[in-house]
Amino acid sequence: MAGLKQAELARDIGISASYLNLIEHNRRRIGGKLLLNIAGALGVEPQALTEGAKAALIATLREAADKTGLSGPELERADEFAGRFPVWADVLAGTRRRVLTLEQTVEALTDRLSHDPHLASSMHELLTTAAAVRSTAAILAETKTLQPEWRDRFHANINEDSRRLSDSAEALVAYLDADAEQAEAASSPQEEVEEFLASHKFSFASLEDGAGTEGEITRLIEAADPALSSPAQFIARGTLLQMARDAEELSLTRLAQQVKESGVDPLALSRHFGVPVAVILRRLAALPDLGAGLVVCDRSGSVIFRKSAEGFTVPRYSGCCPLWPIFAALASPGQVLREDVTQLGRAQARFTAFAVSETLAGPAYNAPALTQAFMLLIPVPSGKPGGISVGSTCRVCPHPSCGARREPSILGEGAEV
Amino acid sequence: MSKHVVLVEDELNIAEAIRFLLSNEGWRVETIANGASAVEIIRKASPDLVMLDVMLPGKSGFEILHDLREDPDCAALPVLMLTARGQSRDREMAEKAGVSKFMTKPFSNTEMLEAVRELTAS
Numbered sequence: 001m002a003g004l005k006q007a008e009l010a011r012d013i014g015i016s017a018s019y020l021n022l023i024e025h026n027r028r029r030i031g032g033k034l035l036l037n038i039a040g041a042l043g044v045e046p047q048a049l050t051e052g053a054k055a056a057l058i059a060t061l062r063e064a065a066d067k068t069g070l071s072g073p074e075l076e077r078a079d080e081f082a083g084r085f086p087v088w089a090d091v092l093a094g095t096r097r098r099v100l101t102l103e104q105t106v107e108a109l110t111d112r113l114s115h116d117p118h119l120a121s122s123m124h125e126l127l128t129t130a131a132a133v134r135s136t137a138a139i140l141a142e143t144k145t146l147q148p149e150w151r152d153r154f155h156a157n158i159n160e161d162s163r164r165l166s167d168s169a170e171a172l173v174a175y176l177d178a179d180a181e182q183a184e185a186a187s188s189p190q191e192e193v194e195e196f197l198a199s200h201k202f203s204f205a206s207l208e209d210g211a212g213t214e215g216e217i218t219r220l221i222e223a224a225d226p227a228l229s230s231p232a233q234f235i236a237r238g239t240l241l242q243m244a245r246d247a248e249e250l251s252l253t254r255l256a257q258q259v260k261e262s263g264v265d266p267l268a269l270s271r272h273f274g275v276p277v278a279v280i281l282r283r284l285a286a287l288p289d290l291g292a293g294l295v296v297c298d299r300s301g302s303v304i305f306r307k308s309a310e311g312f313t314v315p316r317y318s319g320c321c322p323l324w325p326i327f328a329a330l331a332s333p334g335q336v337l338r339e340d341v342t343q344l345g346r347a348q349a350r351f352t353a354f355a356v357s358e359t360l361a362g363p364a365y366n367a368p369a370l371t372q373a374f375m376l377l378i379p380v381p382s383g384k385p386g387g388i389s390v391g392s393t394c395r396v397c398p399h400p401s402c403g404a405r406r407e408p409s410i411l412g413e414g415a416e417v
Numbered sequence: 418m419s420k421h422v423v424l425v426e427d428e429l430n431i432a433e434a435i436r437f438l439l440s441n442e443g444w445r446v447e448t449i450a451n452g453a454s455a456v457e458i459i460r461k462a463s464p465d466l467v468m469l470d471v472m473l474p475g476k477s478g479f480e481i482l483h484d485l486r487e488d489p490d491c492a493a494l495p496v497l498m499l500t501a502r503g504q505s506r507d508r509e510m511a512e513k514a515g516v517s518k519f520m521t522k523p524f525s526n527t528e529m530l531e532a533v534r535e536l537t538a539s
Binding site: 123124127128129130131132133134135136138139142143150153154157160161 | 428430431433434435437438441472501521522523524525526529
């Protein structure tokens with residue numbers, strides 16, 4: 001596709017760039033008008049495109065067969081197989097590609113575990129210093145008649161080693177934190193979307209001024225840097241459409257002005273503007289000056305959107321604390337909840353949480369009402385802990401006697417609450 | 418005559434603690450912080466016991482052990498290996514190279530003294 005960018009070509013032929021990407025990597029078979037359009041846009045014969053795709057498919061099938069030990073004349077029948085069973089051939093080739101990707105991931109992780117020189121040397125340093133501290137401390141504690149010069153020497157050694165131990169531990173944690181950030185960068189489509197939204201500070205000027213059309217949303221998604229995966233694009237599209245609809249109902253400029261006049265009271269704002277409370281919560285979360293957090297969960301209680309607030313952790317990989325007001329709101333449709341909360345843990349900060357649930361679509365016979373719940377977290381300026389105590393997730397929650405506990409905490413008993 | 422141990426350890430504070438503990442038990446302790454000269458010194462000293470760290474400057478503990486076992490005079494020398502690398506692969510490598518006993522750091526002083534006594538009981 002030299003000379004013609006993928007996005008341009010996609011636009012010319014009227015398909016999305018992500019769909020074109022799938023075609024380009026032989027993950028979608030094409031034919032008919034679309035094939036003719038692509039060939040026309042590229043200035044090549046349609047046959048050249050299908051031949052290339054078929055050759056790649058046959059090569060992948062041969063590779064798959066070769067890896068399973070198939071040889072001889074049967075191996076030569078890949079061409080015939082692809083011709084007679086094109087869909088099954090695609091399935092087999094797709095599986096082979098998936099196996100390759102997984103193998104590469106496993107290799108990278110195995111390599112990382114056994115050959116990360118920094119990690120290995122950090123652990124060595126920690127254990128060595130710990131050994132010196134342990135041995136020296138035991139001498140000091142257990143030797144009844146220790147000469148003063150030896151005692152002073154060992155005290156100096158233990159002082160030096162403790163400092164080393166502390167420095168090494170800090171360095172190791174910093175290294176692992178940095179690594180975790182890297183790993184988090186694109187480990188799930190939802191996280192890709194969060195990163196994308198955060199890079200825009202959770203608001204888009206072009207959606208605010210009424211230009212929130214499908215075309216503009218597509219442009220924003222395609223301009224994402226780093227590029228979003230297909231599933232992330234799907235999620236981002238839904239979120240941006242919601243933002244555009246919210247902006248139509250209430251612009252951030254009008255909301256900011258009213259907040260300046262009457263303060264952050266979602267119910268009062270809802271009455272003032274005549275829009276649902278859920279819209280107000282989402283809009284308040286997009287006001288940059290408030291520093292508010294927002295959590296959205298679906299009917300199953302799964303968190304489907306998060307905008308972090310400093311001092312309130314929303315776990316990524318495990319279930320959230322069931323004491324959060326958002327789950328109470330999910331169970332009480334139509335009720336607007338207001339509760340001051342403090343999340344137990346390291347950075348204890350107080351928030352006023354507003355939560356409400358909303359039904360997504362109009363009613364239909366015998367169909368469940370699909371609801372979503374929203375929780376807006378407004379930092380309380382005093383910053384002192386207060387209100388109800390909640391956790392992030394049981395595993396790292398220090399609450400010693402919580403009735404909602406699902407599993408033991410790794411922080412152990414007696415941790416500061 | 419007191420028993421003689423050569424301790425090959427580049428971590429000076431560990432070496433000092435071990436030296437103190439073994440001296441209190443009546444041992445004469447010779448400390449080497451660099452792996453490169455260790456084999457030569459051990460050959461000349463003919464100690465009753467060698468205590469060997471794995472990660473050393475100059476030459477690794479595995480290489481030193483290998484060289485000692487190649488030498489008929491040192492083939493039966495008790496060698497206690499002390500390492501912060503407690504992976505099973507390291508233990509296997511040490512056993513393959515002919516280690517007498519393998520301990521991982523951090524260890525207790527009692528454990529270490531018991532291992533020394535066990536290796537030099539005869």
